[in-house]
Amino acid sequence: MTDPVTATPDSDLRPRFWENVPLEDLSKPEWEALCDRCGRCCLLKLEDADTQEIEFTNVSCRLFDGATSSCGNYALRKQLVKDCVVLSPENISRIAYWMPVTCAYRLLFEGRTLFDWHPLVSGRADSVFEAGISMHDRVIPEYEINEDDLEDHIIEGMA
Numbered sequence: 554m555t556d557p558v559t560a561t562p563d564s565d566l567r568p569r570f571w572e573n574v575p576l577e578d579l580s581k582p583e584w585e586a587l588c589d590r591c592g593r594c595c596l597l598k599l600e601d602a603d604t605q606e607i608e609f610t611n612v613s614c615r616l617f618d619g620a621t622s623s624c625g626n627y628a629l630r631k632q633l634v635k636d637c638v639v640l641s642p643e644n645i646s647r648i649a650y651w652m653p654v655t656c657a658y659r660l661l662f663e664g665r666t667l668f669d670w671h672p673l674v675s676g677r678a679d680s681v682f683e684a685g686i687s688m689h690d691r692v693i694p695e696y697e698i699n700e701d702d703l704e705d706h707i708i709e710g711m712a
């Protein structure tokens with residue numbers, strides 16, 4: 554078996570950094586490499602104002618590209634979508650609770666480890682899709698539904 558870290562093309566990544574480097578001490582490339590490109594954080598969510606319980610829907614942000622399971626304009630996302638949250642080591646403590654339970658940032662923030670299908674562990678980007686985690690071709694863009702119908706699009710197992 555190939556060491557997944559060695560297989561990672563970005564040589565700036567320290568060996569198995571996700572296991573031994575705190576989130577606040579990660580380099581920019583390491584922080585970015587944590588994202589598995591699942592696209593789940595780009596889904597619209599419903600939050601109970603009293604309990605803070607989160608429900609995910611299969612409706613995506615208008616910038617999300619379902620064909621590639623990634624943001625259609627990552628560099629300008631905050632300018633184009635004012636509600637977009639740019640995750641960082643500084644705000645993870647406030648945001649982790651509404652990230653998907655499979656999200657690498659949430660897992661590490663909560664003291665857990667990455668799943669075997671994470672590309673840093675498997676050494677392959679396709680493992681996210683094979684594990685059924687990717688939202689590739691599984692979403693409806695927000696501009697194709699009526700906002701009042703969002704509850705009809707709730708999906709289980711993400712929060």
Ligand code: SF4
Nearest residue numbers: 588589591592594656
């Ligand atoms: S949910 Fe987490 S791992 Fe998935 S795309 Fe969003 S930030 Fe990346």
